[in-house]
Amino acid sequence: MSHSYFFNRLLLAIPTLAGAVTITFILLRVVPGDPIAMMTGPGATEADIAQLRAHYGLDHSIAHQFVLYLGQVITGDLGTSISLRQDVGELIIGRLPVTVELVLIAMLIAASLALVLALTGTFWRDRWPERLVDSFIGVVVAIPDFLWALSLILILGVAIPVMPIFGRMDLTVSFDSWTNFYLTESLLRGEFEVTRSVLHHMVLPAVSLALPLMAITTRVLKSCLNAEMNREYVTLARTRGFSRLKVIYSQALRNALVPATTLSGVQFTFLIGGTVLVERIFGYPGIGNMAIDAVINRDLPLIQGLVLTFAILFILVNLLIDLFVTFLDPRLRHA
Amino acid sequence: MTHALSINDLHLGVRNGSILTPILRGINLDLSEGEIHGLVGESGAGKTMLGRVILDILPPAAVITSGKVKYPTGASTHSARYTRGKKNRGRISLIPQDPMTSLNPVKRIGKQMGEILKLVHPDSSHRTRKRAEQLLREVKIKKPEHVLQQYPHQLSGGMRQRVLIAMAFSTEPKLIVADEPTTALDVSVQRQVLRLIRDLQKNRGTTILFVTHDLGVVAKICDRVSLMHSGMILEQGDVADVFRTPSHRYTQSLLEAIPRYDRPREKLAPVAEDLQTELIQTAREYDQRRQT
Numbered sequence: 001m002s003h004s005y006f007f008n009r010l011l012l013a014i015p016t017l018a019g020a021v022t023i024t025f026i027l028l029r030v031v032p033g034d035p036i037a038m039m040t041g042p043g044a045t046e047a048d049i050a051q052l053r054a055h056y057g058l059d060h061s062i063a064h065q066f067v068l069y070l071g072q073v074i075t076g077d078l079g080t081s082i083s084l085r086q087d088v089g090e091l092i093i094g095r096l097p098v099t100v101e102l103v104l105i106a107m108l109i110a111a112s113l114a115l116v117l118a119l120t121g122t123f124w125r126d127r128w129p130e131r132l133v134d135s136f137i138g139v140v141v142a143i144p145d146f147l148w149a150l151s152l153i154l155i156l157g158v159a160i161p162v163m164p165i166f167g168r169m170d171l172t173v174s175f176d177s178w179t180n181f182y183l184t185e186s187l188l189r190g191e192f193e194v195t196r197s198v199l200h201h202m203v204l205p206a207v208s209l210a211l212p213l214m215a216i217t218t219r220v221l222k223s224c225l226n227a228e229m230n231r232e233y234v235t236l237a238r239t240r241g242f243s244r245l246k247v248i249y250s251q252a253l254r255n256a257l258v259p260a261t262t263l264s265g266v267q268f269t270f271l272i273g274g275t276v277l278v279e280r281i282f283g284y285p286g287i288g289n290m291a292i293d294a295v296i297n298r299d300l301p302l303i304q305g306l307v308l309t310f311a312i313l314f315i316l317v318n319l320l321i322d323l324f325v326t327f328l329d330p331r332l333r334h335a
Numbered sequence: 336m337t338h339a340l341s342i343n344d345l346h347l348g349v350r351n352g353s354i355l356t357p358i359l360r361g362i363n364l365d366l367s368e369g370e371i372h373g374l375v376g377e378s379g380a381g382k383t384m385l386g387r388v389i390l391d392i393l394p395p396a397a398v399i400t401s402g403k404v405k406y407p408t409g410a411s412t413h414s415a416r417y418t419r420g421k422k423n424r425g426r427i428s429l430i431p432q433d434p435m436t437s438l439n440p441v442k443r444i445g446k447q448m449g450e451i452l453k454l455v456h457p458d459s460s461h462r463t464r465k466r467a468e469q470l471l472r473e474v475k476i477k478k479p480e481h482v483l484q485q486y487p488h489q490l491s492g493g494m495r496q497r498v499l500i501a502m503a504f505s506t507e508p509k510l511i512v513a514d515e516p517t518t519a520l521d522v523s524v525q526r527q528v529l530r531l532i533r534d535l536q537k538n539r540g541t542t543i544l545f546v547t548h549d550l551g552v553v554a555k556i557c558d559r560v561s562l563m564h565s566g567m568i569l570e571q572g573d574v575a576d577v578f579r580t581p582s583h584r585y586t587q588s589l590l591e592a593i594p595r596y597d598r599p600r601e602k603l604a605p606v607a608e609d610l611q612t613e614l615i616q617t618a619r620e621y622d623q624r625r626q627t
Contacts, residue, residue, distance in 0.1 A: 126395065232436040236499075239390045239429045240451055240506070250450075254441045329441055330486040 009322065013315045020311035021073060022066075024304050029062050035082045035298040056082060056301075073308070079301035083294070088305040092287060096309065097180040098168060099275055099286030105183075105202055106209035106271065111264075113210070114217035121218075122225040122248055133218070141215035145274040149208035149281045156204065163204050166283040169197040205282045209274045217264045224256035231255075258329045265321035272310050338405075339510050339542035340366040340389065345402030346625075347384060347393075347566075355398065357622050358384050360566040362402070366510070371536060371543045373553035373574065375589075376563030382546045385563075386512045389544065390429055406510075428503035430513040430532070434495035434520075438487035444498055445483030448505065455506045470501040474531055493524040497531065504535050510542045517552065529556055550593060554578060562586050565618035584610060 036052050053059045057068060072079055078088035121133040143151075157165035164170070168182065175194045179185050183202075186194035228234060229252055237251045238244075275288035283289070287306055294302040326332045347359040359381050366372050376382045387393050388404060406426070431437040439447055448467040449460070458466070464483070471479035474497040487495060496516065503511055513532065517525040533556045536543055545557055553560050553574060561571045562585065570583040581587045588606045 232431055232433055233439045235392055236429060236431060236437055236502075237439075238392050239427070240454060242454070251439055255439070258441075331440060331488050 006319070006323070009319055013319075016315060017308065017311055020307055021070070021304070024307040025066055025069060028300050028303060029065075033298040035300055038298050039082060056080075069304070078305040078308070081294075081299055081302040083297035083299040083302070088301050091290070091302065092305055092309050094180055095285060095287045095290050097182075098284065099279070099288055100313075101181060101183045102202060102206055102279070102284065102286060103209070103271060103275060106206040106213070107268075109206055109210035110214040110217060113214045114221055117214075117218045118221035118225055119248060119253075121222045122229065122252075123245060125226065125229075133222070137215045137218050140211050141219070143212070145208050145212050146277040146281060148211050149205065149278050152204045152208055153281070164201045165204060167201060168285055169194065169201050173197045201282075201284075205278050205284055208278050208281075209271060212274070213264070213267055213271055216267055217260065220263050221256060221260040224258075224260050225252055228252035228256045254328055258325055261321055261325055261328070265318045268317045269314060272313060337368050338365050339368045339370075340364070340544075341405045342385075342389075343403045343405070345385075345388065345404065346400040347381075347388060347402075348398055348400055349394075350396050350398055355400070357400075357618075358397070358566050359388070360618060360621055360625075362566075362568060364561060364568065364571075366542050366544060367559075368509075368542055369536075369540045370558040371533070371545055371556055373557035373560035374544055374546045374563065375548060375550060375553055375560060377548060379565075380563040381566040382548075382563055383514060384566075386429075386514050386544065386546050389510070389512055390427055426506075426508055427510045427512065428506060428508040430496075430500055430503045430511060430516040432515040432518055434492050434499055437499055438495055440487055442486070443483065444485055444487065444490075448483070448498075448502060451502055451505055467501075467505075470505050471498070473504075473535065474498070474501045475527075476501075493520055493528065496520060496524075496528055500528070500531060500535070504539065504541070507539070508541065510544070511536075512544045512546065514546045515548070516545075517549075518547075525552075532556070550578075550589060562589070564614045567618060567621070569614075585614060 035056070036049055036058065040049060040052065050059070057065060060068065069079070076089070078092070080086065081088050081091055084091060117133050117137070121130040124130050152163075153165045156163040169175070173194055175182060175186060175191065177185055182198045183195060186192070186198065225248065229248070231252075234247055234251055237247045242251070272288075275286060276291050277288070278284070279286045279288035280292050287309060291303070291306045293299075294306060342362055342364040345359055345362040346357065348355040348357045362381075362385060364372075364385075374382050374385065384393075384397065387397075388399070393399075438444070445464065445467060448470065449463045452458070452463050452466055467483055468479040471482055476482055476494065476497055482490070482494070482498070487498075490498065496519075500516070503513075516532065517528050520528060529552065532543070535541070545553070547553060557574050559572060560574050560577050562569045562577075562583065564585055570577060570581065570586045577586060578590065581590055585606070588604075588610055592604050592606060594600070594603060
């Protein structure tokens, strides 16, 4: 393994990002809807509209707009939001921490549950615990995250109202955040009342996001583990008198994690897609929620900025996963 | 003479739904202490399954229907899964067939050897390491401290097999099952590995059940030999006697099939097809007799 490998991976991210920028730009110009019509009232004159168009650069030809936009993106300027009239970059930076914390917690829940379930299923292979895990996973995998969100709201928010179902924290708690990473920052600053409230509000959206991801990860990890258990080196470990549990966690697990982790990196796309609906349902002030508002308002610069952000997140997460996988498997290091 | 292992009228079948297919049919096998016993047979003869019975790593579907395996430790009963546990820990080792898949790919050699050594003999990491180095030296690996730092994929097939042999001997077992340990190696490495196994065995007085389908290998290193077909042992005896005066027609035809310098031939002689069918027929009749 070398630094050049990761440098190359970073270089490869450039065409991906360029593709994401180009495709969203084209798609947004093809779909019907006019941002200027959305923002002006019925009494606006032709001259007002023309002036607004010129202000947002929408009076140029599409090709010209694209070139202008590209130039801006490269210099780090994502333009001004049409509906919120603020800098897109600042808007996203402000809301991004909300989603990042939510997604990380969801991934943590998904990964730990998947690990426990996959190990349980492998340890009691062909017996009732494995069947139980399989049927549970079968049910969970069939239900998408937004349905989980709605069901959880009905059960734990309405029928037995023990969980908050709206917003990021209680309105009674006030927190003057510098970074907007409420969870991390409140922990570091020792304001545990805030941490408690943020976590309490995070449970339902994070679980809704985690469940489908958990189900797929469990399936992959369990089948990888079962495949490893049939390998020669595991048989040898058995002849040496390692207990079954020890064979699973100290021999097979690390090998099985390699393909399973790689696959969950691909699943990360679905997790990002999930935040859009789930944040909306729970009134969670992250970038997913923001994306829906941006689309409703035909806020072209904001939508573009958000898509670019999603693409960067995806690339970053997969880079991290690659790093982790190379750490797990020495063969990838020396290749 | 004391037996390192004795198998008495062992029958084993593999369950598939409600059907039980017989695999081993009345195996009798006594291994004397310190002998290398060749177990020869073609694919499907049940050699590997017999080895797995001894190692107690039967697949869940395999069922011992009757008979007994007696270990010198006194343990004798058998069921399918992980029963050996601590009781026989380190007493019986396996030298596997394929060195490429038999080492854990994500762990350094030193770590893998250490795990085994510590399982049988808990000791400080430093001393375990020294012990591992010593073992690697015994299997003629140069620069053992370097090899201990390496991952399996950085070693050649021959080196990996040496490491696996060192691992098999590391727990000082009374009995080793060598499951075609040279099949995956090229001829020159094969010879070195065979000599290595024999030397280690002689020094330590280990008993080895040497599973193979290569009669040449048997002639080279085994003291006694058993010939298997369709889950039955057809002929058993001292290697010299069996090779000089084979009593079973199958053995005769196997020996006939070996190409020889002194008797050049146009074609290789296969084992006659009617003999094969006859042997399978015998096995079937045996099953029927047992059922009634």
